[in-house]
Amino acid sequence: MINIKELTIKKAHEALKNKEYTCVDLAQTYLTEIENKNPELHAYLAVYNDVVEQAKKADGMIEKGKGTMLTGIPFAIKDNIFFEGKVVSGASKILENYVATYDATVVTKLKDAGAVILGRVNMDEFAMGGSTENSAYGPSKNPHDISRVPGGSSGGSASAVAGDLALGALGSDTGGSIRQPASFCGIVGLKPTYGSVSRHGLIAMASSLDVIGPMTKTVEDAEIVFNIIKGKDKFDATGVEGELPKKNRYIIGVPTDFLKGVDDDVLNNFNQSVEKLKSQGFEIKEVSLPTLPYALAVYYILMPAEVSSNLARLDGVKYGSLKEGKDLMEDYFLTRGEFFGKEVRRRIMLGTYVLSTGYYDAYYGKALKVRELVKQDFEKVFKEVDAVVTPVSPMPAFKFGEKSNDPLQMYLADIFTVSANLATIPAISIPAGTVPREDKNLPVGLQIIAPRFGENILFDIGKRFEE
Numbered sequence: 001m002i003n004i005k006e007l008t009i010k011k012a013h014e015a016l017k018n019k020e021y022t023c024v025d026l027a028q029t030y031l032t033e034i035e036n037k038n039p040e041l042h043a044y045l046a047v048y049n050d051v052v053e054q055a056k057k058a059d060g061m062i063e064k065g066k067g068t069m070l071t072g073i074p075f076a077i078k079d080n081i082f083f084e085g086k087v088v089s090g091a092s093k094i095l096e097n098y099v100a101t102y103d104a105t106v107v108t109k110l111k112d113a114g115a116v117i118l119g120r121v122n123m124d125e126f127a128m129g130g131s132t133e134n135s136a137y138g139p140s141k142n143p144h145d146i147s148r149v150p151g152g153s154s155g156g157s158a159s160a161v162a163g164d165l166a167l168g169a170l171g172s173d174t175g176g177s178i179r180q181p182a183s184f185c186g187i188v189g190l191k192p193t194y195g196s197v198s199r200h201g202l203i204a205m206a207s208s209l210d211v212i213g214p215m216t217k218t219v220e221d222a223e224i225v226f227n228i229i230k231g232k233d234k235f236d237a238t239g240v241e242g243e244l245p246k247k248n249r250y251i252i253g254v255p256t257d258f259l260k261g262v263d264d265d266v267l268n269n270f271n272q273s274v275e276k277l278k279s280q281g282f283e284i285k286e287v288s289l290p291t292l293p294y295a296l297a298v299y300y301i302l303m304p305a306e307v308s309s310n311l312a313r314l315d316g317v318k319y320g321s322l323k324e325g326k327d328l329m330e331d332y333f334l335t336r337g338e339f340f341g342k343e344v345r346r347r348i349m350l351g352t353y354v355l356s357t358g359y360y361d362a363y364y365g366k367a368l369k370v371r372e373l374v375k376q377d378f379e380k381v382f383k384e385v386d387a388v389v390t391p392v393s394p395m396p397a398f399k400f401g402e403k404s405n406d407p408l409q410m411y412l413a414d415i416f417t418v419s420a421n422l423a424t425i426p427a428i429s430i431p432a433g434t435v436p437r438e439d440k441n442l443p444v445g446l447q448i449i450a451p452r453f454g455e456n457i458l459f460d461i462g463k464r465f466e467e
């Protein structure tokens with residue numbers, strides 16, 4: 001019997017190396033767990049039919065002494081990442097039967113490392129949302145309380161890892177979609193530096209913000225996965241590489257100007273986390289990020305603008321579902337009206353509006369300028385401190401239906417996460433204890449933000465914090 005509750009990527013790697021069990025044993029254990037628990041959690045949209053084959057290959061790699069840290073490790077991938085020959089739907093009806101024609105670069109890297117990809121996991125449609133309630137296939141559940149959302153948009157990834165249905169998962173983060181579900185489900189989620197992980201084979205949401213990253217149980221595991229998936233790629237022109245050095249002592253900034261509107265328990269929890277960091281010997285310094293209160297407004301202008309442009313390709317003609325009308329124009333209307341969900345249509349309309357003649361300068365142009373100010377704010381602060389900490393989300397996991405009827409309430413939940421995307425800098429969510437809600441204790445994450453290429457700083461501080 002493999003005790004998957006306690007298992008991490010690191011521990012499984014040791015066990016596989018020492019031949020305590022095989023990759024096939026491990027894969028089968030997870031397949032059984034998925035069979036038992038997925039009907040309730042609804043983390044997976046599909047389990048792949050070649051898992052055992054993949055695991056056999058991994059055993060072969062270990063046999064030949066060619067194993068890596070990820071060989072035989074059971075993984076889940078978000079349903080917006082291409083795996084050649086498998087359906088990839090973006091949790092949308094418009095791509096319900098769309099089969100990926102190539103592997104995303106991250107998938108190639110996982111495969112080369114010998115990882116075993118179990119299947120594709122649920123998300124908000126085209127990664128728009130924070131609860132998986134926008135999935136066309138129904139929401140995923142939070143393993144800590146199934147009456148609550150797992151967060152989103154990478155909620156299936158978080159639910160799978162927290163529910164022991166995978167040892168690691170890939171998510172994507174445009175405005176918080178890795179960090180917020182990680183926080184809601186009590187796991188680690190890393191949003192890497194923009195461009196440090198290839199977006200080739202990721203269904204684009206907002207291309208100047210999108211990044212793929214790992215979701216795991218520990219910081220060490222996130223580091224292992226990041227080191228395998230990162231790197232420049234000839235298929236992604238925005239690729240960058242770099243690494244800031246680790247230090248012996250870190251100064252951590254706490255912004256004072258935007259902790260308003262945070263749930264009392266979450267604020268208490270955050271203050272305790274800051275105390276903990278202090279007691280661990282980190283120097284804490286108050287910092288000011290005056291443009292941060294505007295980050296959310298900027299995000300909700302730039303993101304829909306890019307969404308409206310990226311999703312224009314889904315017209316029923318080139319690929320995906322088609323609902324035919326009497327002419328081409330009606331094809332577009334019927335297809336996009338029928339197969340896009342409400343939130344996706346809302347954002348396409350908002351994006352088209354802010355880009356339209358007469359409004360472009362007032363909205364899109366201005367938001368671009370404020371984005372620059374947000375970047376500069378962080379640059380200034382990172383001259384004084386090595387990292388900045390904030391809550392991940394102003395509240396713990398909420399109940400199904402609590403926010404889904406009020407898009408603005410849902411958007412407000414992204415207040416702490418969007419700025420790292422706007423500034424193209426890395427940020428991580430780390431489990432920071434729980435807050436009580438009804439008869440349950442719900443996980444809450446601490447967000448640590450670093451300068452560009454500061455992933456090592458996040459891992460360093462994160463590992464000490466999780467002790």
Ligand code: GLN
Nearest residue numbers: 127129130174175176177
């Ligand atoms: N919740 C945010 C949104 O709805 C973030 C989405 C994301 O990062 N993909 O846009």
